[in-house]
Amino acid sequence: MTSAISLRGVSVSYGETPVVEDLSLEIAEGECFGLVGESGSGKSTLLRAITGLAPDWTGGISLFGQARGKSIDRRFSALCQMVFQDPYGSLHPRQTVDAALSEPLTIHGIAGADTKVPAMMAACGLDPRFRFRLPHQLSGGQRQRVAIARALMLSPRILLLDEPTSALDVSVQAEILNLLKRLRREQKLTYILVTHDLPVVSFLCDRLAVMRQGRVVEVADVAALRANTMTHPYSREMVARSERRV
């Protein structure tokens, strides 16, 4: 199986503060890989480094064998897109759904927005009548669908998901998780899913890494999470906390 994302000795810092330290991971094509850990463990920062939003990193990041540079690179934008946590904050408040979904195409000089936008909306379960609405006219779940549709407009092969459902109600979360699962199957996508919600990992992912203070403490199969047979004490503590929270 080809490696979709290869991270070798990646360290990321914000100014003087190291956030991710010497992290290496290989993620196969078509895999869904979960990154879990508490706030400040560096999991979101790692995603930001992969997409190019946190340029202060060292080490090697390559996607499908192509090494990533520090600057914004259109080839990588077309290959790898990100979906953010908060659908209320990640959409431009004065941009209609149509404008949000057409913009990536315009930037990359791709024609045919007229047919591609409605097709993507349909694929993401958005009713065609939402096409010319503004974000404030949509519910949280619909907005997250728009954010996912926007990320998929350039037909990327990798989707980086930063807590895509933690701002949503459980019934809406179920819909979005089902959507992500279906899209991955239909479009043969590779996911990295950042979350602190272990059951979500169990539902969507194949493997997971537990992060703590910028380092990976354990990489395991989801089967180990389900059967509670992860080995590192910190991972076991996380599982125990997730089961019994009070």
Next chain:
Amino acid sequence: MSEPLLDVANLRVRFPSPGGPVEVVRGVSFTLGRERLGIVGESGSGKSLTGRSILRLIRPPGIVTADRLRFSDIDLLRAGEWQMRRIRGARISMVMQDPKFSLNPVMTVGEQIGEALAVHKRLPRGQMRRRVLDMLEAVQIRDPERVFGLYPHEVSGGMGQRVMIAMMLIPEPAILIADEPTSALDVSVQGEVLKLMNDLITRKGMGLIFISHDLHLVSQFCDRILVMYRGRIVEECAAGELDRASHPYTRGLIAAVPRIDETREELPVLDRGAWEEAGA
């Protein structure tokens, strides 16, 4: 159960809209004793408005009506604004969701907690400071002297929420309304904050209304649960008996949450049409 602390009957909250008034809370009735009552529902179910109407925090043009809204022997519907100000904080207090937006950014933590006390009770300065430090210690802040002088932006989310809880509990209210007190917090801190709230509540024999969208959490933390949907209570049950819930909405909510040993290929999605037509 002893005499209820709070008695709510047929509570309704309406807001005017271009298409006529919209009723957001539609006839909610419940009583609260010295217990932990959970109100669960999704966004827009009216759970937060229910909490706020108890403190009469709904501003015009919102209209609150009820057949009964009593707190011990006070009729909250008829209480004057002056009387309400003496109830808010001192007798019934409320912890909000996000410490970042609910603390005053230009006042130190200590001053804010002190203010919460000063509004209801006159105390000499030194004694006041002592009380605040004791309270900070009670919410398990390790170095109260140092935290006393910090500004809200200098403390973490978990610590901010503890400061909020300290502020709400220092006047020793009879009822605490906690509106999603932990959803802005990290899972690892959530447990601590809840445990702390629980300890303080049981020690002082207070009543708690815990408002949350997290069914799993509420079932572990509370004694009794009300499930709200579209402004109505659709189900009431003891927390331990949630798995025997009968309303399709409650069952749908439970089923929609993934489990840690998840093997379902697809999560069931709520079929809202199914019971709405039945008029539930």
